[in-house]
Amino acid sequence: MTGIYILPSCFPQSYRIVRDAKTWTEAQRYCREKYTDLVTINSEEDMIRLSHLLWDDDDEVWIGLHSDFNHWKWSLKKEGFYKEGEAEFRNWNVNEPNADTDKDKSSVCVDIGTNGQWSDYFCRGSRWFICYNESSETKYIYLRKAMNWTDAQSYCRKHYTDLPSVRNITENKAIQNIVEGYSWIGLYRDPWKWSDGEVRHINSFNNWKAGQPEKTMNSCVTTTYSKWNTRLCNDEYAFACSVKVSKQTVKVMLTKSDFSGDLEEMQDEILEQFNQRLKDHGLEEFKLKWIKQPDGKIFHLKETEDQDEK
Structure with a gap:
């Protein structure tokens, strides 16, 4: 079989x-x-x-x-959203960024001020924030709700699209025009x-x-x-x-001495024994499952050469 x-x-x-x-x-x-x-x-x-x-x-x-200390990332990750160089646009304030992650051990997020310039600040801090709304003519929504960066991100993703990415000076100016103080945008750094x-x-x-x-x-x-x-x-x-291991298909052959009884009814028991053998050899991350053939069955009788000759 x-x-x-x-x-x-x-x-x-x-x-x-x-x-x-x-x-x-x-x-x-x-x-x-x-x-x-x-x-x-x-x-x-x-x-x-x-x-x-x-x-x-x-x-x-x-x-x-x-460590990857100088790698800044945008919250919004959408294929085709950023043209060449747009994901790298920055508008830092003087002497920014300056947060000391060696001292605080935290991830760092970015806010924008009324002057349109950016500062880094520890993500657990509270700020008002802007949400980006991809499906509306009004792309930027200002929220006068004090939240930490991750809560603001969750809020924007639930109600709109995400925290805003700022790809150029035009978008930066549009956001600057609606903020009333330091407010979260979508840029952050996990070091x-x-x-x-x-x-x-x-x-x-x-x-x-x-x-x-x-x-x-x-x-x-x-x-x-x-x-x-x-x-x-x-x-x-x-x-x-x-x-990295890709999906593999394997055919196994069982003899009457391996198992007795209806193999289709025993398929779960047999599979459990195979998985246990893998575990015994330190390969417990490997998991197996049966494939049903077009007739709906898993096991098929294999004719021996002697039977074929007869």
Whole structure:
């Protein structure tokens, strides 16, 4: 009897621990040459899966997070919205930006004043804000509601389109004409970046150890005791590489000695045994499922060569 199962399309990345101590840059190069990249951690589930591969709780390994102090991003991310150079338009006030993220450890967001110039300010602070309304002739709506940046972002996304992006001096002037004080726009800076280029947002998963991040500029990140730490990038540690796995289809053959009874009725039991075998070999992130054939069945009798000759 034969049956077919597949790895689901949502199959996660697999992890490999390399015990040779290297600097963060050396580790990144090794992972890219041998696997895919240093690991990206997007959830508590990812963190748990990685922790299970470490030898002891106090083992410390590089992950793919590193400082990206000068990378500013717009809240609105829409394909085709920004023409060449528009996402980089800035109108900073004198001596701005000047927030010290090494001191405060927070992400930084941007407000616009009545003079049309921008300042950076810690995102947890309260400001009135502007919303961008893509579907209306009145593109900018001024909200006299004091909110932190993330709450203002959520409000704009729920009721309009998003916090506004400012792509040129004309848009900047239009917003300047309606504000009555320092007011949030859509620009922000998360001072951390993943090695594989995956974009971090202001609400992205974080798992810092108490007291961390200790330093932002020129820092790279390790994990130990399932928490994150900042380290000098030239320090040497073991490291975790990611392996991207695409969906695969596999045909398996079962003999009568493997299982007895109606295989169609036993399909869940059989699949559970296969998944357990993967888990026993340290591959618990792999998940399998059966594929039904056009006749609605999973298993089909395979004729032997002797039977074919008869």
